[in-house]
Ligand SMILES: [Zn+2]
C-alpha cells in the first residue's frame with residue numbers, strides 16, 4: 001500500500017508549493033508544454049496541419065499492435081525532468097500530479113476506449129527489485145483511482161532489454177521482441193478483458209507498447225489503447 005504524500009515541491013519549477021494539497025503553482029501549470037491538437041487519430045503524435053488525420057507512420061503502417069494511443073507531454077522539458085526524478089530519486093509524490101494531468105487532458109479519450117482495466121507496462125523483476133517500484137504501476141494505480149478503473153498486472157517482462165532511447169528503429173523492435181508475456185498467475189481464463197488501457201511513463205516510437213499489445217491480443221484481448229505520460233521523440 002502506497003501512502004500518497006502531497007508534493008511539497010512543484011513538479012515544474014521544483015520550488016515549494018503551498019498551501020498543502022496544491023500540487024503545482026498555477027503560473028507553472030499555465031506553462032506546461034502539453035501535446036496539443038491537432039494530433040494523429042491513431043498514435044496521438046502532433047500533426048502539422050488540421051487537415052491531416054494520421055501522421056506519416058500511421059498512414060502507411062496499418063498495424064502497430066495497439067489500436068489507439070495518446071501521450072500527454074514531450075519528454076524534454078520540465079515534465080520529463082519530474083518523471084526522471086520519480087524513477088531515479090523515488091520522488092513518487094509526483095505520480096499523483098501526472099495521473100491528474102492524464103485525466104484532465106485525456107479523460108474523453110479513455111472513456112471512448114472504454115477499457116475494462118489499466119495494465120501498466122512491466123519492468124523486468126531484477127530492475128524492479130533494484131528500483132523498489134515500477135513507476136508505470138504507480139501511475140496506473142493513481143490513474144485507476146482518478147478514473148475509477150481497476151488495475152490488472154496482466155503482463156510480465158521476461159527478458160532484459162536495453163534502453164529503447166539508445167537504439168535505432170530496427171534495433172528497438174528486435175530489443176523488445178518476446179520481452180513480454182502474460183502473467184499466467186493472474187491471467188483470467190474466463191472473462192478475458194475485451195478492452196485494455198496500457199500505461200507507460202515514457203514511450204519512444206511505440207515498439208514497447210506494440211510488443212505489449214501483441215502479447216495481450218494473442219491471448220484474446222480485442223482492443224488495446226495506450227496512454228504514455230511523455231513521448232520521447234517524434235516517430236521517424
Ligand atoms: Zn512551480
Ligand SMILES: [Zn+2]
Pocket residue numbers: 040041042043044045054055056057058059
Ligand atoms: Zn500516428
